[in-house]
Amino acid sequence: MKLQLHSVAGGGSVDVSEAAFGKEFNEPLVHQVVTAYLARRRSGTKAQKTRAQVRGGGAKPFRQKGTGRARAGTIRSPIWVGGGRTFAATPRKFAQKVNQKMYRGAMRALLSELVRQGRLNVVKEVSVDSPKTRKVVELLKSYELSNVLIVVEAFDEHLYLAARNLPNVDVLPVSALDPVSLLRRESVLMTVAAVRVLEEKLG
Numbered sequence: 294m295k296l297q298l299h300s301v302a303g304g305g306s307v308d309v310s311e312a313a314f315g316k317e318f319n320e321p322l323v324h325q326v327v328t329a330y331l332a333r334r335r336s337g338t339k340a341q342k343t344r345a346q347v348r349g350g351g352a353k354p355f356r357q358k359g360t361g362r363a364r365a366g367t368i369r370s371p372i373w374v375g376g377g378r379t380f381a382a383t384p385r386k387f388a389q390k391v392n393q394k395m396y397r398g399a400m401r402a403l404l405s406e407l408v409r410q411g412r413l414n415v416v417k418e419v420s421v422d423s424p425k426t427r428k429v430v431e432l433l434k435s436y437e438l439s440n441v442l443i444v445v446e447a448f449d450e451h452l453y454l455a456a457r458n459l460p461n462v463d464v465l466p467v468s469a470l471d472p473v474s475l476l477r478r479e480s481v482l483m484t485v486a487a488v489r490v491l492e493e494k495l496g
Contacts, residue, residue: 344377424454
């Protein structure tokens with residue numbers, strides 16, 4: 294299949310693998326993979342103390358009878374201020390299992406859907422000669438893009454530094470591309486070299 298090659302000077306086309314960019318959109322699979330990816334980013338370190346873990350409370354605070362108050366055996370009861378938690382949260386892992394076949398399938402489905410919606414823009418190369426934000430702004434203006442993910446073949450320090458001050462622009466090497474990144478922005482600007490790497494991985 295062919296994709297339009299965007300260029301300031303003029304158009305063109307580039308041949309891409311239908312196995313990577315021409316699949317049907319599988320919403321349940323994409324949902325499962327994205328949910329698993331976001332779950333793995335959770336630290337899972339939340340912790341609270343039960344009545345057994347809170348310091349103090351060894352002595353009975355007052356006698357059993359005669360005070361008129363409700364009986365109490367410890368000041369660390371969950372119903373007391375400063376007491377333990379009844380159902381205390383403990384650190385846990387939120388990771389969900391996603392095998393390689395599912396991950397690749399979700400990436401194929403997302404890339405294919407971006408192509409169908411006209412949100413995937415392929416260009417020969419994306420580069421700036423100095424780490425200046427103005428350079429990236431001018432570059433994106435020439436392609437009429439604003440809220441965009443830029444995908445390049447390898448990490449480009451000048452491009453990364455020039456774009457990191459823009460709130461609606463992300464720059465990623467193709468090796469770090471993931472489903473959530475593809476969904477975050479309205480459009481994707483991808484180099485031909487990055488497309489070839491994806492074809493090799495997903496084709």
